[in-house]
Amino acid sequence: MQKQSMPDIQTHAVNLRIRGDIRALIDRAAQMHGKTRSDFMIEAARKSAEDALLDQTFVRVDKETYDHFLNVLDQPPQGEGFNRLMKAHNLWE
Numbered sequence: 001m002q003k004q005s006m007p008d009i010q011t012h013a014v015n016l017r018i019r020g021d022i023r024a025l026i027d028r029a030a031q032m033h034g035k036t037r038s039d040f041m042i043e044a045a046r047k048s049a050e051d052a053l054l055d056q057t058f059v060r061v062d063k064e065t066y067d068h069f070l071n072v073l074d075q076p077p078q079g080e081g082f083n084r085l086m087k088a089h090n091l092w093e
Contacts, residue, residue, distance in 0.1 A: 016041075
């Protein structure tokens with residue numbers, strides 16, 4: 001079976017200047033995950049960028065759906081799962 005070749009993807013350099021303690025922290029985390037510093041930083045930056053964009057997502061709904069949403073938010077939490085959560089032991093106590 002013939003191996004398919006990956007298409008050439010152009011990459012671009014990004015230069016950063018960071019404090020030594022932050023670089024050491026990143027290096028430790030990258031090593032723990034078995035990644036290079038660059039791969040670790042690229043993945044972390046990509047995740048952060050995605051989260052930032054997803055936080056800005058706009059959802060349009062009709063008035064009835066929006067009113068229902070606000071009504072649900074105004075209700076106090078309840079149910080078996082909530083009651084179990086409130087009875088759980090806090091690890092910091």
